[in-house]
Amino acid sequence: MNSTTLLIYTLLVSMLLLLQAPAGESTFLLIACLYRLNICPFRTTTTTVGTTSSR
Template sequence: MDISLLGLYLLFVSVLFLLLVPTAESTILLWACLYRLEICPFRTTTTGSG
């Protein structure tokens, strides 16, 4: 087995575990709001007055 393939598998398993953790959803929503993505539930349609 190639060492890069093993690293890819470990990365895949760690991302899978991250998504299975109950707090992963809130973490994803936090990053979505920080980057002002469309999936942020706290995003409003008003624009800033600046």
């Protein structure tokens, strides 16, 4: 099975759960956070920048 096909099927199942039960919303958000999508509420906007110190 292709990985993109698996992703599409997973998203379809999560959308069906979202429409069927209120608990499905948390499943959809969990999948969104696992795939690091922009709609994940736990995704931070800060980035870590490495600093170089010269003496």
